[in-house]
Every structure is written in structure tokens, then in C-alpha cells.
Amino acid sequence: MPFIANSDADRAAMLAAIGVKSSDELFLDIPAAKRYPELGLPDGISELEVLREIESLASRNVAANTCAWFLGAGAYNHFIPSVVPALAMRGEFLSAYTPYQPEVSQGTLQAIFEYQSMAAKLFGVDTVNASHYDGATALAEAVLMAYNHGAERKRILIPAALHPEYKEVLKTYLTAFEVDIAEYEGDPKAAAAKTDAASCCFVASYPDFEGRVHDLTGVADAVHAAGALFIVHTDPIMLGLFKSPGELGADIVTAEGQALGNAMNYGGPFLGMMGATQKFVRKMPGRIVGQAADHEGRRGFVLTLSAREQHIRREKAVSNICSNQGLVMLMATIYLEALGKQGLKAVAELCWNKAHYAAAAIAKLPGFSVAPGVFFKEFVVKTPRPAAEIADKLARRCVVAGLPLSRYYPDRTHELLVCVTEMNTKAQIELLASSLAEVTK
């Protein structure tokens, strides 16, 4: 087997040094009747054969690179510059462990420090941690932070238009705690007044699941006046253009960072981003990297504030989180540095312009209308026939039109969530509009 160096002769010498005749003698602690079961697994095959099998399986998916693609809803089709995978897949990054030995992990540690620095600027907060499993778990952990901070406050205000799967994850994470999750409809500015002395936090989705961007000015004041924390869940691409949550008074900011240089990969691995203002740094879960100096005064980076974490505090830890999304975070770091100040803004502008062009084109079609209000990258289209039926017809023409909202809301049969990014050309947008018109004639 190519992944085992030792030959039979090597093994014989090693077994002799150990003082046993065969490796079977090393497993005598395992109950004899249970040892060496028949697993029913086929024998191993060669790399060539496995790769052929994998290629054949992968080709059975409908993939965004072969269609006109307008589906987002939490997983986004954005451009990934070649430098991102080329650098991130270097073995020195890919096959390194968590940087617990800082002297031999400065590459990983400095990259995380740069990620934290850039994400903090993007979010407009003081500190960002070294990532969570995805946006949903980052948000769930942020709510837990607020709940633990709020002592007796049991109420959690979340938008009705939060990603439905995020709501499910929130429910799982909060299952052991006595909480009251209350959903509010529509504009957070109006809803913020509902924050009261029993509320530990008010969550805003910026943009929300349906692509709407609510103006959050003044929300923080109302939430803080009630003594609660303001949590904003956001899209990092949108922040290339729009005001940062920190500027709008958020205490904790979370985001799904997949769009920053990571492929959709059928939904994972993604990047859970979390940041907070200075006041909450020591309450944040997850790994955090800090700057340090050695005895000669040379700058270096270390994992820090570990007194919060499970390997030190065990049952008193702020979360059980251990591993993070290191490689995904590295991809986001390379992406942000390659695009930089101008590039991220340009991506956001392309998304803005193309999505608005698409919305205008669809709104003109007979029987179709587009939800009003400010939106970014995504918008809801009312359809004259069931959206699932339309999406299915278009998919057969290699146009993936969006997400029929009936997937999550059985009553909303005639609504389609359409996503447009820099990946969509004008010709694709026109193909979408003409295809929608044709299948609903």
C-alpha cells in the first residue's frame, strides 16, 4: 500500500524489537470474540480506479459552471481568483495542524491575524475570531453569548426572514436552555421597539433571506436602551459597498464567509465569521490569534485568550468548539488580499448592477412581479405559475432560475428567490428572462 512505507522485512524487525511474533499479539486487550470482524467492505482499489469512479459521480451533478446559474439562498456562486486555491493548497498550509506550537506555525498564525484584521475592518468591530463551522453556527453561538451575558433574560428576537436552516440550527444549539425565541416581521427599525427587559438580544439579518437590505439606523439605540445586545448577521460581499454592522451599532456580527473565495461544494465546508466589540472579546467562543513578542523583541503571533476554551475550562468553557474552518478561512484571507479595497467594492457593484438589471427585466414579464424595497444580490419574484414547476422546466434547459420558496414555506407556492452575481453575464440574464416568459406563456 503506497501510504505505508514499511516492508514486511521492516515489520518483522520491528515486531522482534517489540518482542512479539505477530501484530495479533498487540491486540490482545480487545475481546477475542469481537476481533477481526468481517466488515463486508470491498478490497481497496488503485488511485486511477477511484478517480475514475469519482469523476463519473461528480459528472452526475448539475453544476454552476455548466449552466446559467441564479440560485443562492445561503450558498453563492462567486468568482474564485486562481491565486486562492493555488496558494491555499500548498502542503505547508494544507497538512499543518492547529497552530499550538507557535514557533513552527507562524505562517498559519500570521494568516489568521491578517484575516482577523481585515474581517474586523469589514464588519466595523474591534475583534474577529478564527472562525466557526458556518454562518448558521456562528449566529447560534453569538446568540448563546448574548444569552449567557444577559443573566436572566430569556427572550431572543429574530427576524422571520432569517434563513430557515439557520433557525433550525439555532433551535438545536439552544435546545438545552430555557429560551423564548420570538420572530418579528418586516422592518427591524419598527420591531426593535419590542426589545424589552426580558430580551437578551435582537438579531437583524443584513441582508435578510429574501435579499432585502433594511436600513438599520437607530435599531441599536432601541435595543441598547432595553439593555439587550444587537447582533447583525451579514453578507461580507455586500459590505464592500454598504455600511458596516459595527457602524450601525452592532455588538456582535456574524456572517457566512463562503462567498470569499470558497466554492459552493454542495454546502460545505463553509466559513462561519464572528466579530464583536472590545467589551465582548473575552466572552467570544473559538480560537483567537494575538500578537506577541519573543525574548529578542521579534514580533510573532500566538493563539491567545485560551482560558475561554474547552481544553482549559472543560465543562465551564463558553462553547465546546475545538477545530475551526482553518483552510476555508485561509482561502478567504487570500481572496480579500488579492481583491483588496477596490476589488471587493467592484464585486459588490457588479452584483448590485446585474441583480437590478435582472429584476427590471423580470418585472416586465407578463404575470411576474418583483418584491419592492432595497435588495442586494437576491430578490423575490412572484410567478404566474408555481415556482417549483417553473424552476424545474428551466433546469432542464440548463437555466437554474433560483430557489422556489415552497421548499421552506409550503404556502408560498408562487415565489422564486433569484440570485445574481458577477458570474452572470448580460446574455445569461436575458436568457433567464426569456425562458421565464416562454415556460409561462
Next chain:
Amino acid sequence: MNLTPEALAYEISSPGRVGVALPLCDVPAAALPAAMLRAELDLPELDELTVVRHFTRLSQKNFSIDTQYYPLGSCTMKYNPKANDQAASQPGWKNSHPLVGDEYSQGSIELMHRLQEGLSATGGFAGVSLQPAAGAQGELAGVLMIRDYLRDIGQGQRKKMLIPDSAHGTNPATCTMVGFEVLTIPSNAEGGVDLDALKAACDDSVAGIMITNPSTLGLFERNIELIAKIVHEAGGLVYGDGANMNAIAGIVRPVDLGIDVMHYNLHKTFSTPHGGGGPGVGMVGANALLLDYLPGPIAVIQGAKYAMAMPKKSIGRLKSFYGNFAVLVRAYTYLRMLGGNGLRRMAENAVINANYLKVLLEKTYKVKYPRRCMHEFVAMGDVAEGVRTLDIAKRLIDYGYHPPTIYFPLIVPEALMIEPTETESKETLDAFATAMIAIAEEAKANPALLHEAPHHTPVGRLDEVAAARCPILCYRG
């Protein structure tokens, strides 16, 4: 290693530079809501070559499996075959979307189904869920499954979880997240669970036990079947922490030993890269009793098609969508290349390597529990007056080795937890042992060499206390 200091991206930024060219906008510009826009965006400005050199140089400041021997106990730093990455890089995976509909994702779902079947076979599970994104999430899933099952059979008062004192910190932290109380069970003289303490703890408040087998001491729990029997008879369930499956995959199925629910770290046993901290997968498997409680959705066969479906009594979702899919592709690739015969060979070689290295080292470094070990062993670094395990670890870096895990498990003073893995050759183990023995001699003859180590790294030992006292967590330009 690259010893030259590398400036931060912000420090080498220059106004007007950009590293990626984007297409010109081919549609008319739409008006922006001016009052909602940000005034400035402080990101670095770099050209492409500068970005490439920056990250290439940073990479050269890391130790990694591809460049160094990495005997990091409990982490299974085995070689990660390149075929895994090649398999995961297929455009059909990278560009597949979790919400396009099962009909259009048959390739992804079939792969997940095949992996579920393969992993079930290795553990004797009735079914598995690939959703947990990490070992800690697998634990959360498993303990929630136990809680819900107990609730459903009218035993919801059981909220006490028994955890051996050698366990990973995630075990007790997970119990807190589930609202369980933790009762620590001491180890006996041979490093196993103290059965008297276990029996004394078993009453009608016990939800179960979380047991790592082989334990973090690298020892197989000989009494595992008896432990499971005691806990089951008391009305509790047995959670298996599969962090150390590398020693027993293909040798024994955990369910056959009385385990009810268990997680595996696919980034350990199934060779998916650690990526400097993640992403991992903490797949969770269950016996028939707990099958319906698995987190979901999971891959199933419906008629002639594959579909994603929620188990009947599922504890729910742990993350959005279906798990860390690109990691699953890597694990599947590895499992196919190994097959049933290869898995057993993998475990046998991991255990041979560990016992061989233990024999080479145990005359110099005491091993607290001198039994035959499984895939790892825990030695002690107190080889000379005034020298600590930390000093030995740092000196190993001068010899070009990544240090073992240190000061864990907590029950062994000055612990050096060494896991050689099966992918290392006899020559590598011999050379590592020679270095360890040389360091023990240095510790007596010239301890300053150890105290000042490492000598040949981009930075020396960093002042972590000062870093935590006044944290600098972002660039302050």
C-alpha cells in the same frame, strides 16, 4: 524554514494596487442608496505577485506533514494522500449547490450514501450522519441523541454524564451545552476506568458514559464490555469518542463492544487534511436503538433515486445544508483506496509503529502505564532536574520535528503524547528516537540548550502571558 520576517499585508499595501482584474460591467449601472453606503473600506491593496510571494513565504514558516515528521498525539497526523485533494477538486463537486434539488445532485448524494454505508460497516452502526462539521459537533449530536431517547422512554430525569478523567475537554464542554451534569470517573492503576467508582456513580440519574477507546493514554480499555454492561443495566447509554479509531478500524467494531452512539473524526482516521485547524468532519454513527435520532438530513435511497431526508426522530440540524461535503469526498476516496483489507493494515501498522517507538524510548522517557499500547503512548518529560516537557518539545523543533502533544492527558504529569501513525517509515522512527535520546542527554549536560530552544525558527518562544493580558488581535496601522 523561512526565517526572514514577513510584513503584514497592511504594511506592504500601496494605494491603487489590485490583485484581480474583474470583467467590465455589461449592464447599465443602477442607482445606489447613498445614505446606506459605507464611506471607506480599509483593506490592503496589493498586486497579484505580491500576494503570491506573501503567502508562499508565510507557508514556509509552517511545519506540516508534507515537510516534517509530526508525531502529535491524539491528532493522527498521518500522510494525507494527494488523490483525496484531486478527487475533491472535480468541477462537478465544487460547483454543486445544496439547494438545486436532489434530482440534480444525484452524484453528491450517492457519494454520501456510499460513504455512510462504508463508515457504518467499519463501526457496526445501523446508520450514520455525515452532518457534524467537527468532532465537537459529533459529540453534541451524540449526547443530544441520548437525551432525546431517554426523554422518549420516560427517563428524562437522567442528566448525569460520566466522563473518565483522561477525556478530551470537549466531552465535558459538550455536556454543558446539552444541560447535563458531568461526573468525573477516575482512572485505575493500569490506566483504565475505575470500575468501583463507575458502579458507585451508576444510579437512576445517569444518562450514560462518554468513553474514548483506545483512551487518550493510547490504551485499549480491556473492560469495555463490562463497562457498557454496568451502564446499560443502570439504564444509561454508552457514547464512544472515536478520536482514536486509527488504532482499531478493521480490527473491532465499536457497536460490537456495547457502544450505542459514536463519532469519528474523518480528519484523523480517514486522512482528510487538518488545514491548519479545520475543516473537519465529526461523523456520528448509531446502533439500531438510536438510529432514528441522528442529525440530518442524511442520504437515503428512495425508489431508484438518492435523496436527502431527515431521520424520523432527528435531533435536528447542526449546521446549514449537509455537512462538510468536500471533506467527505476526500474521506470516501481514502476509504475506497484502502478498502476493508487496507483499513486493517492501516491500524496494524499504526499500532506496530507506536509500540516500536515506545520500546526505543521507554528506557529514557518513563511511560506511566507500561502496557503494550495501541496507536500512541504517553511518556513523561522529567528526564533531568530543572527541565520540563515544554523544553523537550521546543528542542525537538531544532532537530526538525514537530513536538508531540504536551501536558495532555491531564492525569499524566509532564505528559508527552506520541502518535507515530502508520505512514511513517522505520527509519523516520529510528531517527526521531535518536533525537529524543540525544535531547535527554542534553537535558542533563547542557539544559540551557533546551531552555533557550528553539534556535532556528522565525521567532523564539513568545510571551503568551503578555499577549493575553493586553491582547492585540488586529493590525493597528
